Amino acid sequence: MSSTNQLPIQTASVLKYTPVDEIKQIREDVRATFDSGRLRPLQYRKEQLLRLVHLFEDNYSRFEEACKIDLGRHKLEATAYELDMVVTELMYIYNNFETWAQPQKPPFDIKSWAFSPLIRKVPKGVVLVIGPFNYPVNSAISFVGGAIATGNACVLKMSELVPHISALVSELFPKYLDQDLFRVVNGAVRETTALLDLQWDHIVFTGSPAVGKIVSAAAAKHLTPTTLELGGKNPVFCDPAMDPYVTARRLLWAKTINAGQTCTAPNHVFIPQEAQEALSNAFVKVYKEFYPDGAENAVITNLVNDSAFNRVKGLLEKTRGEVVCGGQFDVKRRWIAPTVLKNDIQEAIDFTRSQPHPLSLYVFTDDSDFEEQIFSQTQSGQFVRNDCCVQASIQGSPFGGVGQSGHGMMFGRWTFDTLSHFRPTASSPRITDTLLGWRFPPYTDSKVKQAAVMKPRVPALNPGWGEWLRSWTPF
Amino acid sequence: MSSSNVTSSVLHLEARAAELNGVVTDLMYTYDNFEAWTKPQKPTFNLKFWAFSPVIKRVPKGVVLIIGPFNYPLTSTVCYLGAAIASGNACVVKMSELTPNVSATLTELLPKYLDQDPFRIVNGNIPETTALLQLQWDHIVFTGSASVGRVVAAAAAKHSTPTTLELGGQNPVFCDPKMDMYLTARRLLWSKAMNAGQTCTVVNHIFIPYEAQDALAEAFVKVNNEFYPEGPEKATISTLVTDVAYKRVKGLLEKTKGEVVCGGQYDEGRRFIAPTVLKNVALDDAVMASEIFGPILPIVPIKNFQDALDWTNAHGHPLSAYVFTDDPKFKEYIFNNTQSGQFVVNDTGVQAVITGLPFGGVGESGYGTVKGQYSFETLSHLRATCESPRFVDTIMGWRFPPYTDAKVKQAAALKPTIPPLNPGWGSYLRSWMPF
Numbered sequence: 049m050s051s052t053n054q055l056p057i058q059t060a061s062v063l064k065y066t067p068v069d070e071i072k073q074i075r076e077d078v079r080a081t082f083d084s085g086r087l088r089p090l091q092y093r094k095e096q097l098l099r100l101v102h103l104f105e106d107n108y109s110r111f112e113e114a115c116k117i118d119l120g121r122h123k124l125e126a127t128a129y130e131l132d133m134v135v136t137e138l139m140y141i142y143n144n145f146e147t148w149a150q151p152q153k154p155p156f157d158i159k160s161w162a163f164s165p166l167i168r169k170v171p172k173g174v175v176l177v178i179g180p181f182n183y184p185v186n187s188a189i190s191f192v193g194g195a196i197a198t199g200n201a202c203v204l205k206m207s208e209l210v211p212h213i214s215a216l217v218s219e220l221f222p223k224y225l226d227q228d229l230f231r232v233v234n235g236a237v238r239e240t241t242a243l244l245d246l247q248w249d250h251i252v253f254t255g256s257p258a259v260g261k262i263v264s265a266a267a268a269k270h271l272t273p274t275t276l277e278l279g280g281k282n283p284v285f286c287d288p289a290m291d292p293y294v295t296a297r298r299l300l301w302a303k304t305i306n307a308g309q310t311c312t313a314p315n316h317v318f319i320p321q322e323a324q325e326a327l328s329n330a331f332v333k334v335y336k337e338f339y340p341d342g343a344e345n346a347v348i349t350n351l352v353n354d355s356a357f358n359r360v361k362g363l364l365e366k367t368r369g370e371v372v373c374g375g376q377f378d379v380k381r382r383w384i385a386p387t388v389l390k391n392d393i394q395e396a397i398d399f400t401r402s403q404p405h406p407l408s409l410y411v412f413t414d415d416s417d418f419e420e421q422i423f424s425q426t427q428s429g430q431f432v433r434n435d436c437c438v439q440a441s442i443q444g445s446p447f448g449g450v451g452q453s454g455h456g457m458m459f460g461r462w463t464f465d466t467l468s469h470f471r472p473t474a475s476s477p478r479i480t481d482t483l484l485g486w487r488f489p490p491y492t493d494s495k496v497k498q499a500a501v502m503k504p505r506v507p508a509l510n511p512g513w514g515e516w517l518r519s520w521t522p523f
Numbered sequence: 524m525s526s527s528n529v530t531s532s533v534l535h536l537e538a539r540a541a542e543l544n545g546v547v548t549d550l551m552y553t554y555d556n557f558e559a560w561t562k563p564q565k566p567t568f569n570l571k572f573w574a575f576s577p578v579i580k581r582v583p584k585g586v587v588l589i590i591g592p593f594n595y596p597l598t599s600t601v602c603y604l605g606a607a608i609a610s611g612n613a614c615v616v617k618m619s620e621l622t623p624n625v626s627a628t629l630t631e632l633l634p635k636y637l638d639q640d641p642f643r644i645v646n647g648n649i650p651e652t653t654a655l656l657q658l659q660w661d662h663i664v665f666t667g668s669a670s671v672g673r674v675v676a677a678a679a680a681k682h683s684t685p686t687t688l689e690l691g692g693q694n695p696v697f698c699d700p701k702m703d704m705y706l707t708a709r710r711l712l713w714s715k716a717m718n719a720g721q722t723c724t725v726v727n728h729i730f731i732p733y734e735a736q737d738a739l740a741e742a743f744v745k746v747n748n749e750f751y752p753e754g755p756e757k758a759t760i761s762t763l764v765t766d767v768a769y770k771r772v773k774g775l776l777e778k779t780k781g782e783v784v785c786g787g788q789y790d791e792g793r794r795f796i797a798p799t800v801l802k803n804v805a806l807d808d809a810v811m812a813s814e815i816f817g818p819i820l821p822i823v824p825i826k827n828f829q830d831a832l833d834w835t836n837a838h839g840h841p842l843s844a845y846v847f848t849d850d851p852k853f854k855e856y857i858f859n860n861t862q863s864g865q866f867v868v869n870d871t872g873v874q875a876v877i878t879g880l881p882f883g884g885v886g887e888s889g890y891g892t893v894k895g896q897y898s899f900e901t902l903s904h905l906r907a908t909c910e911s912p913r914f915v916d917t918i919m920g921w922r923f924p925p926y927t928d929a930k931v932k933q934a935a936a937l938k939p940t941i942p943p944l945n946p947g948w949g950s951y952l953r954s955w956m957p958f
Contacts, residue, residue: 083836098942098944099944101941123926123931124921124926124931124934127935128921128922128935132934132935132937135938136937154879157877157879159878160879163877165874165879170862172862172885173862249885260683261680261681264676264680265680265681267680268679268680271672271676271688271889271890294916297916297923301924304924338924338925339924339925346924346925346926347926427582427585427904427906430907431906431907432908432909432910433909434910434911435910435915438575438909438911438915439909441572442569442572442577443572445566445907448905450584450904450906451585451683454683455683456685469885470881470883471862471863471864472865472866472877472880472882473858473867473868474867474868474873474880475867476710476873477869478706480870481706481710486536487540488749488750489751489760490751490758491537491758496535496536496540499536499540500544502548503548504548504552506551
């Protein structure tokens with residue numbers, strides 16, 4: 049498709065906003081169904097999860113079409129980075145959640161074995177998922193899957209900035225999922241505010257740090273735990289000894305998918321002055337490989353709306369950097385901003401430390417010492433060597449930020465544990481009153497002595513030989 | 524106050540058993556185990572991602588703020604300080620001003636034992652706490668009431684700071700009429716008497732069917748005489764923390780329409796109220812309006828347990844829910860129809876000392892888990908790492924533009940197999956095959 053694609057027309061007719069006065073009732077309805085215990089059986093959760101997978105599986109081409117209209121995405125990006133990813137995550141949960149849901153015994157301890165301690169995983173109640181515009185399906189509906197697996201009811205707020213995708217999800221939800229438990233709410237600021245005024249048992253928010261604070265403040269009123277998946281200015285630290293072609297290729301890929309509208313996208317690159325030229329040339333080469341007919345003629349993702357386009361175009365106009373490649377714009381554009389900070393990687397580290405913690409931090413190097421230097425002096429959600437963005441796909445790896453990039457770990461088992469309440473149980477046998485009889489008044493000296501038996505042995509602060517030998521004995 | 528042959532160590536039984544020994548035990552457990560907890564963790568082997576060498580590294584968040592309560596002023600501060608140290612965080616501890624002697628003692632001793640550059644104590648009241656909460660922290664652990672919990676959460680929200688809120692609740696006991704009443708009364712009176720009922724996991728009230736109420740009440744009278752042979756006024760017994768607390772609890776005793784079964788003695792001078800069991804307490808009685816946090820134990824007789832469950836579910840999830848029964852079905856019935864931080868059968872409070880169990884609330888009783896390794900995990904950031912070898916660009920070359928149909932097909936190869944919604948026989952057989 050050519051670059052003369054028109055902007056999508058964002059009218060109310062595409063996406064129907066949920067009437068504000070219905071929102072409270074939606075929450076009450078799903079809460080009532082949760083209370084009825086309908087979602088307690090694992091088998092029912094499994095059915096609902098599979099139905100959610102089929103919601104996508106049966107409608108791939110409709111979703112691809114919606115992605116094309118809302119974001120200008122090529123089919124490859126719509127499938128590989130959105131639809132396939134959400135289906136993969138949902139199937140991973142589907143195949144494993146019954147194991148994760150099993151009660152867990154704490155490690156054996158002779159002192160408490162008699163109490164049969166057990167950790168049972170139970171749902172929290174109703175989960176509110178607020179989804180972003182950039183990966184509106186992947187970054188929202190994988191959490192709905194997590195809610196189903198953990199036995200929670202769920203209300204999903206889809207982004208109004210991607211009206212065709214959100215309208216499609218809203219249309220399909222009632223056809224596939226139990227509407228008494230899982231609902232979609234659509235709208236903008238008014239509707240989201242109405243949602244945030246209500247009490248939820250957990251809120252998962254994906255979006256900007258600024259809105260994250262609003263969500264946190266609303267959650268604070270109800271003592272609601274939150275998971276905030278935010279963003280940050282993800283830096284790239286480039287070792288001058290690194291192969292610039294590999295670096296440029298992987299970086300340009302990461303920056304251009306979804307027009308750089310990815311929470312884990314590289315924001316800027318630090319490289320010593322002397323190596324900048326080689327990297328720039330590598331970018332030019334890679335750029336030509338990616339867009340042999342020029343970027344305007346490729347199917348390339350758009351910025352999501354006018355205000356985003358104007359913001360980014362404004363940056364291009366104000367920058368004092370020199371354009372290496374790209375710079376064309378229509379409704380689509382991609383650019384990368386290498387930043388040079390003198391000769392000293394330490395200066396780059398210090399700069400990064402003075403900024404809020406990013407979601408992701410990238411290092412391009414083959415030198416483990418260089419890697420360790422950056423790792424140990426920075427903080428970030430994730431830390432990746434020699435690539436970008438791939439960490440979000442690695443099953444078994446937690447995904448989340450730190451500081452201003454958010455908190456709470458998600459994906460796979462991490463989502464399951466986050467949306468569960470770990471409810472420990474214990475049962476006191478009759479013999480407890482014999483063994484722990486010292487706990488009952490009247491208090492006597494001998495009871496104080498018995499109580500002291502529970503205390504562990506404390507090693508000396510400055511142990512001598514005798515102490516060292518004694519530490520090998522069990523008493 | 525105490526009889527002449529009670530030695531000073533007896534005065535300290537609760538201080539030691541309920542506080543000091545617990546703190547030392549928790550710190551030693553952390554000391555003995557944290558090095559294992561800090562080790563990098565590999566996710567379960569997965570052929571699709573093995574090449575990326577994913578590793579989860581536990582790193583500190585930065586500076587942790589701990590705000591402690593008055594009721595277990597050391598347990599709910601020093602244990603978290605220990606976890607902060609183990610996880611590599613700096614830490615500021617705000618001790619409660621309502622326990623001035625305990626707080627002053629710790630404030631005097633900490634600089635003598637710990638590095639003052641990363642670990643500090645702040646003391647004060649509302650202005651000082653407000654000043655602390657205006658600053659940015661990397662994690663806040665708060666133990667206290669739900670209303671102050673909201674203030675802490677709101678302050679944390681301004682900085683996107685993750686919080687752990689250890690709150691309380693009206694922890695109910697559901698008592699099976701067939702249960703051994705003596706055992707029940709003994710364990711419950713012990714729970715209520717300890718620390719004058721000022722414990723987050725204390726039994727708040729007891730639900731029992733009408734027909735069994737008197738048997739339970741008689742058992743309480745017997746147990747009360749065993750605990751306090753010379754009467755509770757003469758025993759070494761914990762008291763309310765402040766005059767305000769004393770007046771509040773005494774006020775409940777005056778307003779209640781329940782009948783006193785045992786106890787009821789008081790002495791304003793030393794803020795003493797005897798452990799007092801009440802019976803025939805109605806659901807809308809003054810003592811049921813909010814968490815008692817004092818030595819009053821109401822027995823609430825009910826027609827059926829559904830009424831008790833409905834009331835419980837309408838009043839905010841408690842930190843702990845208790846069942847006294849030997850009937851597994853009854854246990855399960857209460858478990859499934861309530862939500863609470865923890866759930867304990869035939870005792871109270873023990874869940875806080877069992878190693879390996881997480882401790883935390885749900886709903887109005889808070890969120891986040893602490894204790895042992897759970898505290899360590901809470902105060903750690905799980906920094907996921909991975910690296911991309913060169914050959915990834917060969918096997919995942921489809922990711923680079925220009926996008927072609929062939930690349931779309933290659934990308935799709937990673938998609939998992941999806942079982943059909945309504946499998947027939949063929950599907951069932953096929954599910955046994957690896958392709």
